[in-house]
Amino acid sequence: xxGGSFPADWLRGALDLCVLAILAESASYGYAIAQxxxxxxxxxxxxxxxxxxxxxxxxxxxxxxxWRTGDxxxxxxxxxxxxxxxxxxxxxxxxxxxxxxxxxxLAYPLEAGGRHA
Amino acid sequence: MPDQDSAWANEFTIQMTVQGAxxxxxxxxxxxxxxxxxxxxxxxxxxxxxxxxxxxxxxxxLPAKQPxxxxxxxxxxxxxxxxxGLLLVGSVSLxxxxxxxVPLTLGKLLLVVxxxxxxxxxTQTRWARRRPRDPATPDRPAFDERYWRALWLALGLAVVxxxxxxxxxxxxWSVSKWLFPGLGFGLLVLSQLARWLVTRSAAEAGSTxxx
Numbered sequence: 478x479x480g481g482s483f484p485a486d487w488l489r490g491a492l493d494l495c496v497l498a499i500l501a502e503s504a505s506y507g508y509a510i511a512q513x514x515x516x517x518x519x520x521x522x523x524x525x526x527x528x529x530x531x532x533x534x535x536x537x538x539x540x541x542x543x544w545r546t547g548d549x550x551x552x553x554x555x556x557x558x559x560x561x562x563x564x565x566x567x568x569x570x571x572x573x574x575x576x577x578x579x580x581x582x583l584a585y586p587l588e589a590g591g592r593h594a
Numbered sequence: 595m596p597d598q599d600s601a602w603a604n605e606f607t608i609q610m611t612v613q614g615a616x617x618x619x620x621x622x623x624x625x626x627x628x629x630x631x632x633x634x635x636x637x638x639x640x641x642x643x644x645x646x647x648x649x650x651x652x653x654x655x656l657p658a659k660q661p662x663x664x665x666x667x668x669x670x671x672x673x674x675x676x677x678x679g680l681l682l683v684g685s686v687s688l689x690x691x692x693x694x695x696v697p698l699t700l701g702k703l704l705l706v707v708x709x710x711x712x713x714x715x716x717t718q719t720r721w722a723r724r725r726p727r728d729p730a731t732p733d734r735p736a737f738d739e740r741y742w743r744a745l746w747l748a749l750g751l752a753v754v755x756x757x758x759x760x761x762x763x764x765x766x767w768s769v770s771k772w773l774f775p776g777l778g779f780g781l782l783v784l785s786q787l788a789r790w791l792v793t794r795s796a797a798e799a800g801s802t803x804x805x
Contacts, residue, residue, distance in 0.1 A: 507626055508633035524630050524641040525648045528623075532655035544625075551629040554622070 488519060492530055494573055495519065497558065497566040500540060504557040507531060531556060539565050599631065602638040606645035613653035623652055666792045672711050673785035677778050679710030683759075684774025696771045701762030706774075709755030713748055 492514075499505060499513050507528055514522050534540045539562035542554050558566070581588075603624055610620045627638055634641055642648045683706055687696040 506629070508630045511630075511634075523643065524627070525643040525651065528626055528630075528642070529648075529651045529655045532652055536655060536657040551632050552625055553629045554626055 483520065488522070489526070491573070492522070492526070493534070494566070494569045496527075496530060496534065497539065497562060497569065500556055500558045501563065501566055504543075504555045506553040506555050508553075510556075534562070538562075599627075599638040602642075602645050603627070606638075606649050609646045609649035610653055613650060615649075615653045615656055619656055666788075670785055670789045670792055671714060673781060673788060675711040675714035676706060677781035677785055678714070679706035680774050680778030680781060682710065682778075684771075684776075684778050687771050687774055691771045694771060695768040696774075697763075697765035698767045698769045699759075699763050699765055701758040701760065703766070704758045704762065705755050709751055709758060713751045713755065 495514060495517070496510060499510055505513070507524065510531075511522050511524070511527055514520075514527075531540070535542055535556070538559060540556040541559050542556055544552050545555050546552050606624070606627075607620055610623065615623075627642060630636075630641055631638055638645070683702050690696075
């Protein structure tokens, strides 16, 4: 859904999974993650929402930080998925699939078994 | 950083400090803000919203500090406490003695090496001085029984210290009346030098945390 007008609660619920998935592609930093989320159609995620989430992932040991200096620009904190982060991503992907299947079954009762049947 | 963002950073820093975040965590968070604003072209307020709200949200996600004592800072505190004890006893000795020598009593000794340091530790250590904040009302300290217990203990120790001084008056040695003030002044100078060194090394650690 380009335009990103999803209810904010939906985004908050799925943001951990989305960020873990982005970091599974490659190490990245706050602004680039926000850009990637926007490009995926999730809308503009403000720093005030994104960075506390990144701090939570870091505190939980799911991502590891490293500071890199840009060309003449400010230092950036790159985040890389840890082994625990990769395992958590696999777990959350499974959970998300089950969750959306359950929601589909309720939201689309006429389509037998929901959309993921 | 533009003036507007400097004001934002100041408010953010204050609120992070109120929330109990360390200097290193605050420096790293500000480095994130600077990098994000440089990339996006937004002001700190546009990108992160109200600094107090952002600081509260971010501090809640930081790992809890490990309870423990900074031994170097604690050592400085004890040195300062003993120095004040020596100066206290020394100034009274100077005032009351007409001779060049004053009696060194057990009471004075216990006051300097036990009662005054214990009193200072009770009233000046972080857990007694800085009361925790309730997340619902972060702008004012929460009720904490330990704080009041420490205050009452400190008051009790002051009374015990005075009682020791007056009660245990058997002379152990006679010493020069300038000994206590001299030792106290010397130790005070040393303790302030040590405090400066500890503060400087902590500041250097904080500035290197976020390159």
